[in-house]
Amino acid sequence: MTKGQSTTEGNPQSVVIVGAGPVGLTLAIELTRFGIPVQIVEKAAARTDKSKALVLWSRTLELLERQPGGATDFIEAGFKVGAVNFISGDKLIGRATMASVASAYPYALMIPQAETERVLEERLASLGVTVRRQSEVTSLSLGDDGVEAVLRGPDGAEEKLSADWLVGCDGAHSLVRHTVGAPFTGKTMDSDWMLADVHMSGYPVPDSEVTIYWHRDGAFVIFPISPGRYRLLADMPPSGQAQAPEPTLEQVQAIIDRRGPAGMTAYDPVWLAGFRINGRKVSSYRFGRAFLCGDAAHVHSPAGGQGMNTGMQDAFNLAWKLAMVSKGRGRDDLIDSFSPERSYVGDQVLKNADRLTMIGTNKNPVFRGVRDVVGHVMLGLSPVQHTLADTMTEITVGYPESPLNTGSASGLKGPAPGQRIMSDRPFGAGADPRFALMASGEAAATLLARHAAVLEPDLRTPPDPKGIWLVRPDGYVAAVAEHGDPVLIEAYLNWLTT
Numbered sequence: 001m002t003k004g005q006s007t008t009e010g011n012p013q014s015v016v017i018v019g020a021g022p023v024g025l026t027l028a029i030e031l032t033r034f035g036i037p038v039q040i041v042e043k044a045a046a047r048t049d050k051s052k053a054l055v056l057w058s059r060t061l062e063l064l065e066r067q068p069g070g071a072t073d074f075i076e077a078g079f080k081v082g083a084v085n086f087i088s089g090d091k092l093i094g095r096a097t098m099a100s101v102a103s104a105y106p107y108a109l110m111i112p113q114a115e116t117e118r119v120l121e122e123r124l125a126s127l128g129v130t131v132r133r134q135s136e137v138t139s140l141s142l143g144d145d146g147v148e149a150v151l152r153g154p155d156g157a158e159e160k161l162s163a164d165w166l167v168g169c170d171g172a173h174s175l176v177r178h179t180v181g182a183p184f185t186g187k188t189m190d191s192d193w194m195l196a197d198v199h200m201s202g203y204p205v206p207d208s209e210v211t212i213y214w215h216r217d218g219a220f221v222i223f224p225i226s227p228g229r230y231r232l233l234a235d236m237p238p239s240g241q242a243q244a245p246e247p248t249l250e251q252v253q254a255i256i257d258r259r260g261p262a263g264m265t266a267y268d269p270v271w272l273a274g275f276r277i278n279g280r281k282v283s284s285y286r287f288g289r290a291f292l293c294g295d296a297a298h299v300h301s302p303a304g305g306q307g308m309n310t311g312m313q314d315a316f317n318l319a320w321k322l323a324m325v326s327k328g329r330g331r332d333d334l335i336d337s338f339s340p341e342r343s344y345v346g347d348q349v350l351k352n353a354d355r356l357t358m359i360g361t362n363k364n365p366v367f368r369g370v371r372d373v374v375g376h377v378m379l380g381l382s383p384v385q386h387t388l389a390d391t392m393t394e395i396t397v398g399y400p401e402s403p404l405n406t407g408s409a410s411g412l413k414g415p416a417p418g419q420r421i422m423s424d425r426p427f428g429a430g431a432d433p434r435f436a437l438m439a440s441g442e443a444a445a446t447l448l449a450r451h452a453a454v455l456e457p458d459l460r461t462p463p464d465p466k467g468i469w470l471v472r473p474d475g476y477v478a479a480v481a482e483h484g485d486p487v488l489i490e491a492y493l494n495w496l497t498t
């Protein structure tokens with residue numbers, strides 16, 4: 001087994017990433033930005049050409065903002081959607097708009113996964129890293145000090161890759177997950193689903209709005225992809241076949257006619273597919289020197305469209321921790337926090353996706369009657385609309401139970417440890433992952449001078465002048481203290497670096 005390199009600033013540890021989907025690419029960009037040597041290997045010869053995951057949510061855009069090219073490259077390739085309508089029968093039950101979302105990106109950015117991957121891969125290439133394609137990891141072994149993977153290249157020849165760390169971003173059928181023996185616990189729903197990426201005329205609301213139809217036959221959802229092009233999803237009765245069958249355009253039109261409003265006509269299909277919903281997750285995301293991110297660790301119902309975004313946020317969470325530890329700038333506990341933090345988020349996403357799927361597909365007439373009445377009342381309340389929009393856009397994702405949290409914001413106006421915090425510029429944008437101090441005054445300036453190695457060079461404006469906020473490189477609060485009592489922050493920074 002290859003021995004891990006020593007961990008020093010000038011000689012950082014190395015990482016092999018298995019899989020160049022959206023999650024592996026995001027991780028590779030983040031680690032490369034932070035100066036960590038990365039190899040990213042991918043068995044497919046080319047990127048996907050399918051629309052698959054269609055949306056980048058506000059929180060993911062906020063995290064992409066700190067990379068070279070920022071969120072702008074994605075926004076230019078996408079289409080903004082600002083509202084979701086819920087319709088049962090022909091009655092509008094409710095509507096959630098995203099205009100109120102407290103983010104620089106108060107909308108859902110519709111962008112086919114093929115485009116998301118293109119922008120990510122081009123960004124990675126601009127940082128000097130090329131994806132090694134037609135290169136499949138066929139086996140791996142994990143040691144105490146390093147990892148070794150066997151790679152089969154385009155010509156069938158085998159090669160051994162050694163690194164200090166390995167991250168399985170290798171999708172739902174992950175070899176890495178199988179190798180470490182992590183149970184993928186959950187269930188597969190028995191109903192079949194139809195997916196149609198089509199052009200369509202007659203959509204009765206603006207193209208900047210999603211519509212969810214709760215029909216007595218089942219759910220029917222229309223996501224605009226770009227003006228005149230839509231993703232349609234509908235649950236179908238179980239076919240009894242081994243795979244959910246691919247629908248024909250005629251079958252898609254029949255669903256539109258039955259479950260949607262009159263006057264919509266689908267044509268020029270881009271992609272028609274059948275699929276079954278899996279809700280599965282591992283309980284641990286770390287196995288010694290190996291980690292699982294993205295679909296390798298969790299798969300969900302597409303209801304809510306959170307799968308890819310959750311996976312990309314796994315990568316953002318892991319990257320700064322791995323970079324700090326690999327450069328000898330932070331203690332190993334940082335890496336230990338990856339699994340509990342992201343597993344907590346994975347559990348929430350799975351629960352919400354299950355709930356949304358159940359609400360949309362339930363055929364029981366009594367349940368549907370209650371759902372429509374309660375839904376109408378609840379979705380008419382502006383706090384409920386705001387909560388729904390904040391949850392969908394993932395700005396409420398946080399780590400309230402993180403082992404990295406300390407202190408309390410009680411009595412202060414501002415986010416508590418584990419919560420996302422906003423600022424006038426992105427966190428973690430530099431060539432090193434650094435914590436930020438949001439505070440003013442002499443005590444804060446002294447802290448900054450004493451811990452210059454792990455802190456951004458400038459203080460940021462705090463949400464309340466009476467407090468000091470220590471913020472992680474991914475924009476979540478690590479610690480909060482009273483302005484006049486920086487001892488707790490000092491202790492945190494000492495702990496971080498010993």
Ligand SMILES: Cc1cc2nc3c(=O)[nH]c(=O)nc-3n(C[C@H](O)[C@H](O)[C@H](O)COP(=O)(O)OP(=O)(O)OC[C@H]3O[C@@H](n4cnc5c(N)ncnc54)[C@H](O)[C@@H]3O)c2cc1C
Nearest residue numbers: 019021022023043052053136137170171294295305307308
């Ligand atoms: C039909 C369909 C519709 C979907 N719709 C949505 C949606 O609306 N919203 C949403 O959020 N999500 C959706 N998803 C899910 C979304 O596509 C995934 O969550 C996302 O692709 C996960 O990204 P990933 O990088 O973790 O995995 P993947 O995209 O699966 O990437 C894994 C990569 O690893 C490679 N790989 C695997 N094994 C190896 C190996 N041994 N060696 C080298 N390379 C390997 C694979 O070739 C692949 O490129 C949909 C998926 C499908 C199939």
